[in-house]
Amino acid sequence: MNHPKRKLTALPPRQCTHGVTLVEVMVAIVVLSIGLLGIAGLQAATMKYKINTWARSSASTLLSELSERVRINPDAAGSSFAEPGVNTESKYIIDATWAAQQSDALKPVTPDCETAICTSSQRAAHDLQVWRQRVRNNLPQGAALISGNRKIGLTVTMMWFDKELIDSAAQDLVAASVCSGGEKGMAQQTCCPSEADAPAGVRCARFSFIP
Helix, strand or coil, X not given: CCCCCCCCCCCCCCCXXXXXXXXXXXXXXXXXXXXXXXXXXXXXXXXXXXXXXXXXXXXXXXXXXXXXHHHHCHHHHCCCXXXXXXXXXXXXXXXXXXXXXXXXXXXXCCCCCCCCCCCHHHHHXXXXXXXXXXXXXXXXXXXXXXXXXXXXXXXXXXXXXXCCCECCCCCCECCCCECCCCCCCHHHHHCECHHHCCCCCEEEEEEEECC
């Protein structure tokens, strides 16, 4: 009796499974570390610009508050007419250096014009003291200068310390440019008046308004 021949089927080739080597793990760790360092650097840069944006936004709010206080008490800002015998001197003046303002305790002025009846000069002194305290509270080591009068307008310079204002090459704090009077555009808005005697690391923002 003849039996049918069985066809022999070839077995599939044996597949070898390789594990992850130590070198591959180390390469993955290095790549991941570089990515994490990049993210950390990006966050640091973002925080730097966020602080400066926040400071300039606060400076704009403080300017608006000061202008409202002066417009409520315009006589203290001096007369708007340059006539003989007419006093054009403004009571809304701050001319102390940055260092002197940092050491000023800013004690409350009496009388408190929020609750008491005050003269124009008393109101100006009260306004400046309250406003200077707000500058200190809302800007890092904040200080301010105010010059001018009602006739020519008031120029306000707000200053704050920025520890990120560093020369990348020298790794030292950068001194802000000192106003010479010939600046235009952004240079005029960011220079520090010489009377401020601002040290390195201090930023300045200059504004002006007419009461």
